[in-house]
Amino acid sequence: MVKRRKRNSFIILASTLLLTGCGNSNLEITKNDILEVARDDANATKKECSNVSVQEEKKYYTVSFDTNTGSYEYKIGKDGIIQERNYKRSNSEEVTTSEPVEEKKEETKAETEKKKEEKKESTSFDENQQAAIDAALANAGLGQEDVTDIGCTLDGATQQYTVTFTFQDIHNTCTVDATTFVVLSSIQG
Known part of the structure; x- marks a missing residue:
């Protein structure tokens, strides 16, 4: 199980590097690549997805699909x-999480600095926060000893935890359902 998770983490990292192009502006991203990005974010396999739709727009793709746990729609x-x-x-x-990535990245930078200050004061988490952290780390195939700068906050409106951590100088943000502790999304960078 651990080998599979580490392999999946490697595949996600490789996909991320591929999709960022490593500085190559001539890379062409296909509809299948975009669908893979959405499935990775939803933590869903190809077999778990039904009613899959990928629509190409002028500046983005709209991707939607259903899984056992719910329906997903992405603008990528x-x-x-x-x-x-x-x-x-x-x-x-x-549960709607519509968040432009650009805004989220700006918020994350500011929040990261604030959280670093808060973490110096306190690094203890309540039982539910720890369960959310454990789910996020298990999703990434990591243990708590593998990461630094762990943070966990609850959004009362959406009943979702936002778990942040750093692994090998890469900032990770995971959204975890507060009632089921299922990882809803995971973003690196």
């Missing part, structure tokens, strides 16, 4: 970066 730029995501649980309870 032609550069492979997720611009918006929407998730609706299977039990008809809607």
Whole structure:
């Protein structure tokens, strides 16, 4: 199980590097690449996805699919970066996470500095926060000893934890459902 997770983490990292182009502006990203970005973010395999749709727009792709846990809809730029995501649980309870990636990155930089200061004061987490952290780290195939700068906050409106950590100088942000502790999304960078 650990080998599979580490392999999956490697595949995600390799995909991320491929999609960022490593400085190569001539890279062409296909609809399959965009679909893979969405499935990776949703932590869903090809077999788990049904009703898959990939629509190409002028500056982005719209990707939607269903899984056992709910329905996903993404707006992904032609550069492979997720611009918006929407998730609706299977039990008809809607959880919408529409967040432009550019804004999120700016917030994350400011929040990271603030969290570093807070972490110097306190690094203890309550039982639910620790469960969310454990789920996020397990999703990445990592243990708590492998990472630094761990943070965990609860968004009361969406009932989701945002777990942040650094692994090998790469900042990671995971969204974890507060009731089921299922990882809803994971972003590196």
